[in-house]
Structure formats: structure tokens, C-alpha cells
Amino acid sequence: MFVSRITDQIKAELKAKNAVLVAHYYVSAELQTLAEESGGIVSDSLEMARFGQNCSADTIVVAGVKFMGETAKILSPEKTVLVLDEGATCSLDEDCPIANFSKFCDEHPDRTVVVYANTSAEVKARADWVVTSGSALKVVQHLKSQGKKILWAPDKHLGNYVQSETGADMLLWQGSCVVHERFKADALVNLKKHHPEAGVLVHPESPQSVVDLADVVGSTTALINAVRDRDEQTFIVATDNGIFHKMREVAPNKTLIEAPTAGQGADCESCAHCEWMAMNTLDNCLSTLKTAGNEIKIDPLVNQKAQNSIQKLLDFTA
Known part of the structure; x- marks a missing residue:
């Protein structure tokens, strides 16, 4: 009964504010259901952002983590973008601070910079290309065919997989997803x-x-x-x-x-759930809508550079 009451309130707030709720596959079932029932979407981070860009809503409410809110803002700079909890971040984003990453890029100016979507707006702005896990192989194969050497960030495991599948010359940043x-x-x-x-x-x-x-x-x-x-x-x-x-x-x-996470250093047999995704709740969804809190703001120059890097992917996969 409580869930029904709060979801009804959220739907009313969304309608009143001409807002749309977009949710990632990793947030709670309640938020995923609410997003779809209220005219939003459940998808990966880039599709969440593209949905927000193409819909008529003035406000995009992102149930996910901070970089997902930033990606939505990058594609819709004229819209208001809210996240449910400003503390919900991502280990891949955290492990790739812009100052260190920029230094790494400057040390290898001969390489094309390709970054995974799980990065900050500043890192996306420093990149030549932004890719998703679904598009990384095709993009890197394309760049390899042009004779490009690649600087990859932030996920070393995804980078290693792409490198092994494509045979591309890739220099990998050593980040990883805690899940x-x-x-x-x-x-x-x-x-x-x-x-x-x-x-x-x-x-x-x-x-x-x-x-x-x-x-x-x-x-x-x-x-x-x-x-x-x-x-x-x-x-x-x-x-x-x-x-x-x-x-x-x-x-x-x-x-x-x-799949099991049990083994050396594990504290449960299978505990594959992101603690930051779990910070998204119905309660903070309603609170965010009522207060217009946790707004994502990005420097316009950073936003434009990051948009250019994402647009290369969108044009390539069109």
C-alpha cells in the first residue's frame, strides 16, 4: 500500500513539472517499473540520455549514478537534469580523476583517446571518442583500420577484452568496476x-x-x-x-x-549489486522532484566538448 501511495505521488509530481523519469537496469525493480509506467524508460546510460534528449519533458530525473546524470545533461544542456542522490557515484568515474587523466593523455599525444561512458563529463570532454560496452568493439576496430593507436580509459577489464578481440594497439588506464x-x-x-x-x-x-x-x-x-x-x-x-x-x-x-562472488576476500556467496545504485529509492525520487534538488550542472565549454565526443559515437552507430 505504501509503495502504491508514493508512486502515485511521484507520477503526479512528474506530470506537474513536465518531467520524465529514466532508470538504469541496475536500480530497484520499483524504480524501473515506475519509470516505464510514467512514460519514461529503463535502459543503459546512453539510451537514458538519448531518451531524455528526444522527449518533450523540461526536466529529466535520472535514477542511476552521477555520470549518468551528467551524460543526460551533456545531450540536453537546455533541460534541467536531476539525480536522486548526489552521493551516488561509480568506482570507474572515481578512479579516473580529470587531472591525472589529462596528464596521462598529454604523455601520449600520438594516441586517440577513447573513454567508456562510465566517466565524468570532464573526462569525456578530454576524449576523442566516448563508447559504450555495446559499441566499443566496433569503434576500436574502426580506429584500428585507420591505423590509430588508442589510449583507453577507465575500465582495464573492458579494455583488455576489446584489445584481445580486435588486436588494436591500446594503452589501458587501470580502473575497474567494484561490482x-x-x-x-x-x-x-x-x-x-x-x-x-x-x-x-x-x-x-x-x-x-x-x-x-x-x-x-x-x-x-x-x-x-x-x-x-x-x-x-x-x-x-x-x-x-x-x-x-x-x-x-x-x-x-x-x-x-x-554468478558467484565467493572466494578470497569475499563476504558473501553472491553479492553483485552496486552500493551506489542502491542509493536510488522511491523516497529520494519524490523528495528530489518536490525540491528540484541534486541538479546536475556542467561548465558549458566542458559540456560542448563532451557532446562532441559522444556525437562521434552517435554518428558512427546511426
Whole structure:
């Protein structure tokens, strides 16, 4: 009953303020459902931003983490962009501060700078290209075909995967996602023995030893589509467990098992959920709408440079 009351209030606030709620696959099921019921979207970070850009709302409310709010603002600088909790960040973003990254770029001026979407607006502005996990392979293959050497940031695991698949000359920044880094290959091997019929779905932010065990390696969207389209009835999933909500929607009769994070240094058998994504709640969604708090603001020059880097990707994948 309480959930129903608060979602009704949020819907009313969204309508009154001509606002749209966009949610990432990793936030709570309640927020994902609310986004879709109120005319918003559940998707990956770039599609969240593109939806906000193309809709008629004056305000974009982002259920995700800070860099997602910044990406929405980069594509819609004229709109108001709010995040649910200004403290919700990302280890990849935090591990790639602009001062250190700029110095790294300056030390390698011969390289084309390609950064993953999970970065700050300032890092995107310093880059030549912004890519997603779903587009990284194609973009890097394209750049390789032009004879380009690449400076990649921030995720070393995704960068290693792209490098191994394309053979490109890549210099990797050494960041990682605290969620995907936890997956353990030895424990996954043991789990596969108990479920030999299961397909293994892995996000490429995971360590190479885990990627090597996958039947499908791909972005959040690709993994959801794999659950829907593949013949297996059981899947072991190595990404944030928030994705299970959408997977169950598209394939309600299939069995989903969380990939193990158990192993040396682990404090639970399978605990793959981002603590910052968990900071997004119905309560702070309502509060943010009522107060117009947690607004994302970006220097206009930074915004324009970052938009140029993203636009290269949008034009390339059009």
C-alpha cells in the first residue's frame, strides 16, 4: 500500500513539472517499473540520455549514478537534469580523476583517446571518442583500420577484452568496476558443474578469467536479449543483479542464477549489486522532484566538448 501511495505521488509530481523519469537496469525493480509506467524508460546510460534528449519533458530525473546524470545533461544542456542522490557515484568515474587523466593523455599525444561512458563529463570532454560496452568493439576496430593507436580509459577489464578481440594497439588506464571485479572464475567453474545446462552471460567489465567462461559476453542490453532469445532455460548471470528484474520481464519462465562472488576476500556467496545504485529509492525520487534538488550542472565549454565526443559515437552507430 505504501509503495502504491508514493508512486502515485511521484507520477503526479512528474506530470506537474513536465518531467520524465529514466532508470538504469541496475536500480530497484520499483524504480524501473515506475519509470516505464510514467512514460519514461529503463535502459543503459546512453539510451537514458538519448531518451531524455528526444522527449518533450523540461526536466529529466535520472535514477542511476552521477555520470549518468551528467551524460543526460551533456545531450540536453537546455533541460534541467536531476539525480536522486548526489552521493551516488561509480568506482570507474572515481578512479579516473580529470587531472591525472589529462596528464596521462598529454604523455601520449600520438594516441586517440577513447573513454567508456562510465566517466565524468570532464573526462569525456578530454576524449576523442566516448563508447559504450555495446559499441566499443566496433569503434576500436574502426580506429584500428585507420591505423590509430588508442589510449583507453577507465575500465582495464573492458579494455583488455576489446584489445584481445580486435588486436588494436591500446594503452589501458587501470580502473575497474567494484561490482564486476568481484566475480570469481574458480567459483563459477564449480557452479557450472552443478548447472551444466545453463548458459553463462558475462558483462565485459568482468575479469578475463570470468569472460573466458562465458557463452555470451555483452552489454546490459545484450545480456537481456540473450535471456530472451537463446534456447537455454537456465542462465548464470555475471553482472549487477538489478538486471534480473528486466530479464524476468522478458523471459518469465526461465531460471536465473547469480554468478558467484565467493572466494578470497569475499563476504558473501553472491553479492553483485552496486552500493551506489542502491542509493536510488522511491523516497529520494519524490523528495528530489518536490525540491528540484541534486541538479546536475556542467561548465558549458566542458559540456560542448563532451557532446562532441559522444556525437562521434552517435554518428558512427546511426
